[in-house]
Amino acid sequence: MYIYCSIIVFVFGTIIGSFLNVCIYRIPMEESIVYPPSHCTNCGSRIKWYDLIPIVSYVILKGQCRNCGEKISARYPIIEFTTGLLYTMLYVKFGISIDIVKYIVFISILIVVGMIDLNTTDIYFKTTVVGLISTFIFLGIYYYNGLPIKTYVYGGIVGGGLLALIILITKGGMGWGDAEICTVCGLFLGLKLTFLMLFLSFIIGATAGVILILSGKKSRKDYIPFGPFIVLASIITVFCGQNIVNWYL
Known part of the structure; x- marks a missing residue:
């Protein structure tokens, strides 16, 4: 039963991953994520339902549009697979609970924000506002069930506040979108895990920055988006996070 549920969660994740691909492509283009239906960006032909099966359709079509032969980016099946894998990992960790629903929403938002920032170096408010609305819904559920919510509120304040302070001190060294997404992350994670998230993001960002500069792919003057980190x-x-915190303590 456990294996079957894991497979179902994975398949569900790949389907949502396909939708996330639409968001990642259309939001920067300021297009509706609902209309028009999925279509080839080269020839404009509408994609049939049987060519929209996550991962499988890409393999069958050999990464090409059925109508014009235009190459389809491998990013699409990669995001579908990654989303399915992350959803399955959430199921393994949290089982069927309110936490898995919360983190499914959280990780879905993160994937969209991270990929858009990586592609465009911008974080769009319409993505972070979805995150903010989602956190308020889950905090309301927690409060209704008598669970503490202060740590999540403090996490949002610290996450967004520290990034805002850095932006003000460096006079634009980071974008305000980074502060927005850190606020969302803090509201989802809570205070303790927000500190850990910030620490890890700076460590990963610094490491990646050094590697990019030493490899010659970036110079010290080039802007490196912080959102993906x-x-x-x-x-x-x-x-x-909780295991890391426990180990440190």
Whole structure:
């Protein structure tokens, strides 16, 4: 039964991953994520339902549009697979609970934010506002069930506040979108895990920056989006954060 549920969660994750691909592509283009239906960006032909099966359709079509032969980015099946894998890992960790629903929403938002920031170096408010609304819903559920919510409120204040302080001190060294997404992360993670998330994001960001500069792919004057590092650190924190905190203490 456990294996069957894991398979169902994985398949569900790949389907949501396909939708996340639409968000990642259309939000920066300021297009509706609902209309028009999925279509080839080269020839404009509408994609049939049987060519929209996550991962499978990409393999069958050999990464090409059925109508014009335009190459389809491998990013699409990678995000579908990654989303399915992360959802399955959440199921293994949290089982069927309110926490798995919360973190499914959280990780879905992170994937969209991280990929858009990586592609465009921008974090769009319409993505972070979805995150903020989601946190308020889950905090309301927690409060209704008598669970403490102060730690999540403090996490949001600290996450967004520290990034805002850095932005003000460095006079634009980071974008305000980074502060927005850190606020969302703090509201999802709570105070203790927010500190860990921030620490990991700076460590991962600094390491990646040094590697990019030493490899010649970036110079010291080039802008490196910080959002993907926040996203990666947040995902690590969701799965390993409490163990890391316990080990440190």
